[in-house]
Amino acid sequence: MKILVTGGAGYLGSTTAKALEEAGHVPVVLDSLLTGPLAFVRDRIFYEGDIADRGLVAGIVEEHPDLDATIHMAARIVVPESVEKPYEYYRDNVAKSLELFDALVGLGKPRILFSSSASLYAVKDDFEVTESDPVEPASPYARTKWMIEHVLRDMAAATDLRAIILRYFNPIGSDPDLESGIYAKEPSHVLGQLVMAARGQKDSFTVTGTDLPTRDGTGLRDYIHVWDLAQAHVRAVERFDEVIEASGQPSVTLNVGRGDGVTVRELVAAFERVFGHEVPITEAPPRPGDAIGAFANVDRATEFLEWRTELSIDDAIASALAWADRRQEVLGYE
Numbered sequence: 388m389k390i391l392v393t394g395g396a397g398y399l400g401s402t403t404a405k406a407l408e409e410a411g412h413v414p415v416v417l418d419s420l421l422t423g424p425l426a427f428v429r430d431r432i433f434y435e436g437d438i439a440d441r442g443l444v445a446g447i448v449e450e451h452p453d454l455d456a457t458i459h460m461a462a463r464i465v466v467p468e469s470v471e472k473p474y475e476y477y478r479d480n481v482a483k484s485l486e487l488f489d490a491l492v493g494l495g496k497p498r499i500l501f502s503s504s505a506s507l508y509a510v511k512d513d514f515e516v517t518e519s520d521p522v523e524p525a526s527p528y529a530r531t532k533w534m535i536e537h538v539l540r541d542m543a544a545a546t547d548l549r550a551i552i553l554r555y556f557n558p559i560g561s562d563p564d565l566e567s568g569i570y571a572k573e574p575s576h577v578l579g580q581l582v583m584a585a586r587g588q589k590d591s592f593t594v595t596g597t598d599l600p601t602r603d604g605t606g607l608r609d610y611i612h613v614w615d616l617a618q619a620h621v622r623a624v625e626r627f628d629e630v631i632e633a634s635g636q637p638s639v640t641l642n643v644g645r646g647d648g649v650t651v652r653e654l655v656a657a658f659e660r661v662f663g664h665e666v667p668i669t670e671a672p673p674r675p676g677d678a679i680g681a682f683a684n685v686d687r688a689t690e691f692l693e694w695r696t697e698l699s700i701d702d703a704i705a706s707a708l709a710w711a712d713r714r715q716e717v718l719g720y721e
Contacts, residue, residue, distance in 0.1 A: 389413045389453050390624055391496075393438050393487070394461030395431070396423030399502070399558060399613065401567040403458060404431055406617035412624070415451055417443075418461065426718055427567045439483035441490045448494045456498035456624050457491055459484065462531070465575050466506070469528035470675040480531035485538055488548060497547040500623050501539055504532045505556045505609065505644065508681045510600075514607055514648050517684040518554070518640045526676030536640070543637035550637070551623050551630055556609035556644030556683050558616045560703030561710035568710035570718060577608075577651065578704065581658050582711045584666050592666050594651050596673035599680075605651035606673070607680030609644035612698035612706075619643045622692040630691045644683030645696045654700070661704040 390407055394400040395416030400423065404414035408431075415432045432451075436443040438461050448454060462480045463469065469476040488499065508516045509523035524530045539550040559578040561568030569579040573589075584592035594605055601607045623630065623641075630639055649657075659665050689695055714720075 388455040388624060389415060389451055391415045391417060391447065391451075391454050391457040393417045393457065393459045394423065396420060396425060396427045397460065398423075398567065398569055399616065400460045401427035402562045402613050403460070403617040403620045405562055405566065406614070406621050407624070410621045410625070412621070415447065415454065417447065422571075424570050424718055427570070429566070437483065439486040441486060444487065444490045445494060448496055454496055456500060456627055457496065458500045458502075458620055458624065459487065460502045462502065464528065466526045466528050466676040467575070467674050469526050469531070473527040476527045476531050481534045481538070484535050488538065488542055492542070492546050492548050498549050498627050499539065500551045500553065500620065500627070501535065503536055503552050503554045503640070504529060505554050505642065505681055505683065506678050507533050507554065508678075510679045511681065514601075514681050515684050516642070516681045518642055518687055525678050528676065529678070540638050548637070549627070549631050550639075551627060552638060552640040553619065553623065553643045554640060555616065556611050556642070558613040559610050559700075560612045560614065560698070560706040562614055562617075563706070565706070565710050565713045566717065568707065568714065570714075572720060577654065578658070578707050581655065581666060582707055585658070585662050585664070585708070586711060590667065591669045592655065594655070594668060594670050595677065597670050599673070601650055601680065603650050603652045606677065607648045607650050607682065608654075609647065609682035610649055610654065610700055610703065611643065611645050611696060612703040615645075615696040615698050616643060619688065619692060619694050622694040626692060633691060639691065641688045641691060642683040642685055643688055644685060646683050646685045648680065648682035649700065657700050658704050661701050662708060
């Protein structure tokens with residue numbers, strides 16, 4: 388199969404492109420390089436440009452008429468930044484996605500696999516969420532994901548578009564061969580922040596939010612190894628038509644996580660165990676837009692994709708530490 392991967396130069400996109408290759412498929416990368424580094428594209432088929440550039444999208448389809456589906460991962464993703472810059476987030480995540488979807492339908496390429504987010508979910512007492520649970524997106528970033536889900540469902544009901552919506556929980560780690568990982572010089576992701584503190588690149592790791600209604604007062608997340616997440620995409624594109632048919636709907640939503648909840652303090656303890664040393668910690672109030680947390684009920688993903696996670700949080704932490712040692716070689720900076 389040949390798969391268009393928007394945002395394929397990013398952390399998740401490049402890892403997914405590699406997983407597609409290892410499964411015998413051909414990724415075609417479309418990325419503006421706004422954030423994703425060119426080094427992550429490697430020797431893949433690559434188009435630099437905007438997802439809303441209809442001429443570019445048409446040209447890609449003309450050059451690759453055998454495209455089977457699009458994995459749409461291109462997006463702005465930093466929650467606090469979305470609070471500060473809502474216009475940029477709604478423009479790039481929502482308006483441009485709408486142009487992309489309409490262009491793909493018009494070009495006869497209606498299969499779309501969309502990267503959504505578990506940050507949509509409302510807080511539940513037990514924190515376990517199913518795809519039918521209430522949503523209450525707490526940031527402009529999360530609201531952009533919710534809006535795009537609506538767009539896909541409405542377009543799927545009215546056109547030939549068919550959509551599998553994957554609600555990601557919290558990807559961590561790097562690909563097994565350390566060819567890609569977190570690339571931001573100061574990542575907003577919790578594990579990236581822990582790695583920086585452990586390596587002395589910042590004074591301490593900041594626990595944001597310590598009096599939340601969780602078992603130890605810190606935010607609770609479902610941390611999934613990025614390689615497991617990439618494998619879920621492979622399964623979804625390989626089984627795309629079967630999943631849509633089995634769902635009985637033109638679009639289907641699936642949680643993609645490990646299926647268990649880990650608090651920030653518990654993640655710190657796991658990190659220190661793998662790292663072999665304590666990490667200096669400070670405490671602060673929650674960041675603007677941060678969700679209290681949730682973990683995935685993954686029954687539907689197991690049923691529809693015949694997929695489940697295989698790697699542990701310790702595996703993800705070890706790979707993140709190993710990537711930090713190799714990152715300068717790949718990207719040219721610490």
